[in-house]
Amino acid sequence: MLELIKGPYLQNPGETSMTVRWETSGRAAGKGVLYAASRTHNGPLEAGQEPMQEVISESVPLLEKEDGIVSSFIHSVTFNELEPGTAYFYRVCSEGEGGTAESQLYPLKTSTGKGTPFSFAVTSETGGFSWMDKTGGEINRSIFAQMKRFRPDLALFIGDIVDDGNRYEDWDTYYFAPGKELLSTTPFYSCLGNHEDNAAWFYRFFAYPQPRNYYSFDYGDVHFTCLDSTDFVQWGDYPNSSAPIGPGHPQYDFLEQDLSSSGARWKIVFFHYPPYVSGSYQVEAMRELCPVLEKYGVDVVLNSHTIVYERSFPLKANKVDFDEGIVYIVSGGAGAMPEWLLPKREWHTAQSLAVPHFIQAVVTRERLEFKVMDEEGRLFDLYQIRKDADGRKQHF
Numbered sequence: 144m145l146e147l148i149k150g151p152y153l154q155n156p157g158e159t160s161m162t163v164r165w166e167t168s169g170r171a172a173g174k175g176v177l178y179a180a181s182r183t184h185n186g187p188l189e190a191g192q193e194p195m196q197e198v199i200s201e202s203v204p205l206l207e208k209e210d211g212i213v214s215s216f217i218h219s220v221t222f223n224e225l226e227p228g229t230a231y232f233y234r235v236c237s238e239g240e241g242g243t244a245e246s247q248l249y250p251l252k253t254s255t256g257k258g259t260p261f262s263f264a265v266t267s268e269t270g271g272f273s274w275m276d277k278t279g280g281e282i283n284r285s286i287f288a289q290m291k292r293f294r295p296d297l298a299l300f301i302g303d304i305v306d307d308g309n310r311y312e313d314w315d316t317y318y319f320a321p322g323k324e325l326l327s328t329t330p331f332y333s334c335l336g337n338h339e340d341n342a343a344w345f346y347r348f349f350a351y352p353q354p355r356n357y358y359s360f361d362y363g364d365v366h367f368t369c370l371d372s373t374d375f376v377q378w379g380d381y382p383n384s385s386a387p388i389g390p391g392h393p394q395y396d397f398l399e400q401d402l403s404s405s406g407a408r409w410k411i412v413f414f415h416y417p418p419y420v421s422g423s424y425q426v427e428a429m430r431e432l433c434p435v436l437e438k439y440g441v442d443v444v445l446n447s448h449t450i451v452y453e454r455s456f457p458l459k460a461n462k463v464d465f466d467e468g469i470v471y472i473v474s475g476g477a478g479a480m481p482e483w484l485l486p487k488r489e490w491h492t493a494q495s496l497a498v499p500h501f502i503q504a505v506v507t508r509e510r511l512e513f514k515v516m517d518e519e520g521r522l523f524d525l526y527q528i529r530k531d532a533d534g535r536k537q538h539f
Contacts, residue, residue, distance in 0.1 A: 145241035171239030173200035175220035190232035267447035271303030272478025301447035302336025302415035366407035370414035388431035402439035417446035421489035450478035
């Protein structure tokens with residue numbers, strides 16, 4: 144019997160496009176169907192009766208059994224010619240020798256244009272905490288459910304979403320299964336953590352911009368840049384030595400070119416290893432990137448790896464600077480390891496707490512706000528950056 148194993152899930156949100164992916168249990172032809180959304184009288188949005196688009200999926204063999212038989216396939220469709228910041232409904236359908244597998248209707252929303260507020264959610268460590276989590280992944284399910292409650296337009300996962308990236312089962316156990324209801328309605332991006340181990344599954348499941356382990360994209364008034372810190376700092380040598388970080392390294396050169404060419408109102412960079420955290424697994428080698436981040440006006444850097452929440456003061460040139468500094472936020476969201484924090488905060492630490500959590504961020508042209516909540520939705524940190532017309536910042 145043909146089944147949907149993973150998904151559907153949303154990728155690469157554009158102002159006029161959206162990509163949908165899913166995995167089936169066997170060889171099958173597939174298609175994605177898009178419907179216009181209309182508001183009923185005094186009621187919720189509903190899907191139109193007739194499809195707007197029907198897109199035949201690309202079907203790629205994914206998992207091969209020992210006997211050489213392919214037992215699952217990944218499918219991908221992209222809906223185009225959509226309207227910016229607009230809600231639609233979609234479903235996917237695959238048909239093969241094992242029968243027909245069809246998803247329910249899900250909503251999607253295209254990316255907003257410049258000047259339009261939006262929200263995004265942040266967490267990590269759904270897999271990185273697994274070897275210590277004795278609840279069978281219950282924390283992951285709670286975090287995903289709370290994130291969905293706040294209806295973000297976009298989600299970021301800052302690495303270690305699986306325990307062992309080379310193990311096929313982990314991608315469902317720690318990520319796709321507990322996150323199904325969020326990932327089917329919310330496009331997401333992720334960076335590589337050490338637990339992903341740069342495994343082939345990362346590249347098979349996700350449709351990120353090339354070269355896919357590092358990339359950038361725009362959403363509303365924010366330019367997001369994703370880096371692969373595991374390419375800069377080698378896990379086998381960690382934490383005593385690192386790969387060269389500087390001009391000539393392809394990723395370093397990409398970062399400089401990417402940030403220098405962006406005129407976005409806000410700039411956010413995310414990667415796994417934290418340059419600043421008052422706990423275990425601070426990776427000071429990553430501070431080699433800070434002069435580039437400072438030079439091109441990055442506002443916030445999002446990290447993980449240490450399974451805690453921590454927010455720095457605004458920092459520039461390794462000092463507190465409320466005028467031009469960058470705020471570094473560690474969101475080791477799906478885990479909590481109080482013993483990984485130092486007995487007292489470091490000089491750069493503004494706030495820290497070791498509890499399962501996620502971040503709900505809201506962006507306008509004038510304000511970037513971070514609300515940090517635990518797995519039951521209780522607020523424990525609130526932080527704002529405000530910019531005037533000349534780009535001068537105030538921190539609250």
